[in-house]
Amino acid sequence: xxxxxxxxxxxxxxxxxxxxxxxxxxxxxxxxxxxxxxxxxxxxxxxxxxxxxxxxxxxxxxxxxxxxxxxxxxxxxxxxxxxxxxxxxxxxxxxxxxxxxxxxxxxxxxxxxxxxxxxxxxxxxxxxxxxxxxxxxxxxxxxxxxxxxxxxxxxxxxxxxxxxxxxxxxxxxxxxxxxxxxxxxxxxxxxxxxxxxxxxxxxxxxxxxxxxxxxxxxxxxxxxxxxxxxxxxxxxxxxxxxxxxxxxxxxxxxxxxxxxxxxxxxxxxxxxxxxxxxxxxxxxxxxxxxxxxxxxxxxxxxxxxxxxxxxxxxxxxxxxxxxxxxxxxxxxxxxxxxxxxxxxxx
Amino acid sequence: xxxxxxxxxxxxxxxxxxxxxxxxxxxxxxxxxxxxxxxxxxxxxxxxxxxxxxxxxxxxxxxxxxxxxxxxxxxxxxxxxxxxxxxxxxxxxxxxxxxxxxxxxxxxxxxxxxxxxxxxxxxxxxxxxxxxxxxxxxxxxxxxxxxxxxxxxxxxxxxxxxxxxxxxxxxxxxxxxxxxxxxxxxxxxxxxxxxxxxxxxxxxxxxxxxxxxxxxxxxxxxxxxxxxxxxxxxxxxxxxxxxxxxxxxxxxxxxxxxxxxxxxxxxxxxxxxxxxxxxxxxxxxxxxxxxxxxxxxxxxxxxxxxxx
Numbered sequence: 001x002x003x004x005x006x007x008x009x010x011x012x013x014x015x016x017x018x019x020x021x022x023x024x025x026x027x028x029x030x031x032x033x034x035x036x037x038x039x040x041x042x043x044x045x046x047x048x049x050x051x052x053x054x055x056x057x058x059x060x061x062x063x064x065x066x067x068x069x070x071x072x073x074x075x076x077x078x079x080x081x082x083x084x085x086x087x088x089x090x091x092x093x094x095x096x097x098x099x100x101x102x103x104x105x106x107x108x109x110x111x112x113x114x115x116x117x118x119x120x121x122x123x124x125x126x127x128x129x130x131x132x133x134x135x136x137x138x139x140x141x142x143x144x145x146x147x148x149x150x151x152x153x154x155x156x157x158x159x160x161x162x163x164x165x166x167x168x169x170x171x172x173x174x175x176x177x178x179x180x181x182x183x184x185x186x187x188x189x190x191x192x193x194x195x196x197x198x199x200x201x202x203x204x205x206x207x208x209x210x211x212x213x214x215x216x217x218x219x220x221x222x223x224x225x226x227x228x229x230x231x232x233x234x235x236x237x238x239x240x241x242x243x244x245x246x247x248x249x250x251x252x253x254x255x256x257x258x259x260x261x262x263x264x265x266x267x268x269x270x271x272x273x274x275x276x277x278x279x280x281x282x283x284x285x286x287x288x289x290x291x292x293x294x295x296x297x298x299x300x301x302x303x304x305x306x307x308x309x310x311x312x313x314x315x316x317x318x319x320x321x322x323x324x325x326x327x328x329x330x331x332x333x334x335x336x337x338x339x340x341x342x343x344x345x346x
Numbered sequence: 347x348x349x350x351x352x353x354x355x356x357x358x359x360x361x362x363x364x365x366x367x368x369x370x371x372x373x374x375x376x377x378x379x380x381x382x383x384x385x386x387x388x389x390x391x392x393x394x395x396x397x398x399x400x401x402x403x404x405x406x407x408x409x410x411x412x413x414x415x416x417x418x419x420x421x422x423x424x425x426x427x428x429x430x431x432x433x434x435x436x437x438x439x440x441x442x443x444x445x446x447x448x449x450x451x452x453x454x455x456x457x458x459x460x461x462x463x464x465x466x467x468x469x470x471x472x473x474x475x476x477x478x479x480x481x482x483x484x485x486x487x488x489x490x491x492x493x494x495x496x497x498x499x500x501x502x503x504x505x506x507x508x509x510x511x512x513x514x515x516x517x518x519x520x521x522x523x524x525x526x527x528x529x530x531x532x533x534x535x536x537x538x539x540x541x542x543x544x545x546x547x548x549x550x551x552x553x554x555x556x557x558x559x560x561x562x563x564x565x566x567x568x569x570x571x572x573x574x575x576x577x578x579x580x581x582x583x584x585x586x587x588x589x590x591x592x593x594x595x596x597x598x599x600x601x602x603x604x605x606x607x608x609x610x611x612x613x614x615x616x617x618x619x620x621x622x623x624x625x626x627x628x629x630x631x632x633x634x635x636x637x638x639x640x641x642x643x644x645x646x647x648x649x650x651x652x653x654x
Contacts, residue, residue: 115577116556116620144349150381150524151581153623155358155374189353196349201525212347233578237517272578274513277506284574304554330625 003027006056012049015039027053029077034084082106086139088130088225088266090122091164091333094324095311099300105139105224105266108257108295110231112271112286113302118309118328119270120151122302123227125333126268127195128160130225133186136168141224141265142194144216146209148233150199154192161191163331196223203234203248210252217263226259230270232287246291253295269296308336359623362488362533363411364396365403365438368640369616372629376403376411379487380527382520382534382579383621384494386570387586388563391614392633393537394423396586397490398431399637400535401455402438404488406445413533415487416454416480420469422496426457437636454484463497463515470522477530488533489523495539495571513575520579536580540568556583556619557626563587570619582621588614 002023003016019038021027027035027050036046073081087102096102103109103126113119127145132138145152165188196216200206206228217223231252239245256267276285286293286301293299299315305325312323325336361375370376377383377400385393401419406412419426432452439446460466477486498515502508527534540563555577561568563586570577570585577583591613617628630641 114555114574115580116583120622149581150528151622153359153378154352154355156623157352158357192352195352197352198347198349199528201521201528209347233517234521236575236578237514237521273574275574 003053006052008049008052012039012041012045015041016049024053024056029073034080085264086134086137088126088139089132089137090326091125091129091167092324092326092335094335095326095333098311098313098319098322098324100319103225103266103268104298105264106260107297108253108260108267108269110269110271110286110296110299111302112273112299114273114284114304117302117304118326118333119302120149120229121156121328122333123229123268123270124152124157124160126225126266127227128157128164128191128332130266131186131191131194132164132168136171139224140222142196142220142222144196144198144213144223144226146198146200146206146226146228148200148206148228149230152197152199152229157192157195158188159330160332161188164191166331196220200234203238206234207248207252210255213259214255214262217259217265221263223263223265225266225268226256227268228256228270230272232270232272235288236272246289249288249292250295253292257295257297360408360413360531361411362400362413363403363406365399365637366631366639368642369629369631369638370411372616372627372640374624377488377533377535378582378623379413379531379533381581381622382523382527382536384536384538384570384580384583385586386538386540386583386619388540388566388568388588391563391586391588392631392638393586394427394492395430395633396638397492397535397537398427398434400488400490401431402435402451404533405451405454405484406442410442413487414484416456416482416484417488417490418456418458418473418486420458420460420466420489420491422460422466422491423493424459426459431455433635434637454482456486460491460497462501463519466491466497467515467519467522470519470526474526477526477532485530487531488535489526491534491536493537493539494519494576495537498572499539509573513573516572516576516579538576539571541571543567543569556585558585558617558619561585561587562589565589582624583619584621585617585619586614587617588612 003021004013006013006024008016016022016027016039021030021035021038030038030050032043032047032050035050036043039046039049085105087096087100087104089096089102090099111119111122123145127143130139130141130143133140165186168186198209200209213226235245235249256269259265260267272287273284274287276283286299293315296315297317298313298319301312301314303310303312308325309327310323310325313319313321327334327336358375360379361370361373361377362379363370363376364373385396387393397419401417403411404413404415404417407414435451438451458469460469473486480486498512502512523534526532540561543560555570555574561570570583589612590610592610614631614633615628616631618624618626631638632641
């Protein structure tokens with residue numbers, strides 16, 4: 001059925017066709033806010049149009065909504081959807097830059113590096129940043145933190161949450177030129193309440209939790225990030241049967257990827273670094289082997305470059321490989337300060 | 347299966363005092379429970395001294411920063427420094443006369459020797475019952491392993507198959523310790539040795555672990571023993587260093603160039619290499635008869651200036 005045959009006003013039909021909505025099926029998967037933006041009309045008007053379209057589609061019976069029935073989506077729609085997705089900021093503008101605005105939802109991102117480089121710090125930072133309310137450019141979501149190593153310190157979370165709140169207050173002052181009273185109603189403790197924390201002591205427990213996540217998240221739809229710190233720890237002991245390990249790991253990766261897609265959330269897997277022996281020499285590589293490196297959508301490697309921490313995009317379907325410095329401060333992950341230092345030294 | 351409520355976690359995480367307020371402040375309260383803290387240094391820097399002091403300090407009530415617990419000392423380096431522990435316990439007792447009027451702090455310290463890495467695993471498995479049903483009124487809350495390196499450095503060769511077997515053992519030991527630490531709220535301290543660092547300074551970039559670009563102790567460039575696998579197994583790593591400093595004009599003993607004596611002082615520092623809750627920092631300390639104590643650098647500098 002064509003849009004031109006819908007019982008709408010001529011101007012609305014004109015706008016629809018002008019914006020590229022020629023068939024009913026193209027209207028079936030679009031939300032009212034998207035339509036309002038595309039047509040440059042108010043949201044209530046867009047809603048009316050959608051109502052009319054779905055009613056006509058239902059009358060028509062045969063055509064319409066086949067896009068939904070088959071579960072198929074065109075790449076064009078997916079692009080639109082992706083552009084609308086908010087990303088989770090890392091609190092370092094440089095790092096966000098190379099990540100295309102932050103950690104993307106719907107993807108599994110692996111972050112690896114040597115001990116002490118700041119993997120856990122980045123994990124905690126993301127668990128806090130996902131909670132930044134939407135009017136501050138955040139997601140206003142909640143976090144699941146799966147801790148296998150015991151490095152998650154509540155006092156550190158509180159520190160980072162306090163700094164995050166301060167930044168939000170600064171933003172308020174900047175925006176309203178200090179005239180209006182602050183609008184942030186969150187307390188540092190609220191950040192803690194919004195992190196679902198699982199402490200895992202064996203690999204069987206880890207698999208159990210990941211199997212349970214689907215049920216848990218469908219009950220807690222506002223979860224927007226799942227952080228596993230680290231995916232590696234329990235898989236580096238007790239495995240004589242390496243084939244079993246590979247199977248378990250890839251099974252887990254598939255589940256996590258499915259979760260990311262289904263609930264539009266970001267999955268962050270922290271990985272350790274190990275030395276790999278090949279061709280007579282040792283060199284550093286991320287743990288869990290070659291087959292694991294296929295498991296994640298994107299991969300970020302953290303490393304030292306002289307006295308600075310750097311992040312490097314090792315694998316990503318959409319971002320070019322790039323690196324940027326960052327630093328771990330008392331307030332959390334921030335931009336590296338060395339640029340300022342260099343100026344001072346000169 | 348339910349997530350833990352973070353609001354019900356005690357804040358901050360319970361810590362075990364080191365017995366010195368300055369070092370406690372540096373460590374933001376002491377050695378954290380539910381986690382593994384590693385002390386790395388060459389021999390003679392005061393690892394064992396600090397460990398012995400912790401064994402005693404853990405017995406203090408929580409109001410004084412302790413864990414109100416007994417402690418377990420697993421040692422792989424022989425002999426056990428009993429005389430030193432006795433000496434420390436006397437001064438410890440005299441500084442807390444009311445607490446230990448009727449009991450000897452040494453009664454709450456359990457000591458067990460270790461002979462191999464497998465033996466350590468075996469001991470850890472066997473203390474589960476001990477942890478659940480403590481024989482004294484004071485539950486066991488502190489386990490010290492001194493040293494983990496000695497267990498591994500003799501038994502394993504530097505070839506791929508041995509290294510793999512070794513790292514599997516690391517992760518087994520670490521996950522057992524972490525499980526016990528979490529279940530029973532233990533503070534776990536392990537000590538580690540250093541090896542000389544051989545290689546170019548450029549080659550260090552990839553392998554660098556922790557805050558300091560390079561570790562110096564006694565003028566040598568060193569790195570923690572047991573490699574990167576073990577570094578993944580601990581939550582926090584502290585580095586104790588010892589370096590000789592020539593005392594300059596403050597003491598008035600300036601070298602005249604004719605072969606006179608130069609006053610040399612050993613300066614000891616404790617550095618945070620990595621820790622989830624601590625920033626990159628360091629603290630000077632001294633070892634005296636009564637134990638290990640932090641030194642406030644600014645205070646001593648002021649003192650020196652006053653003397654001048």
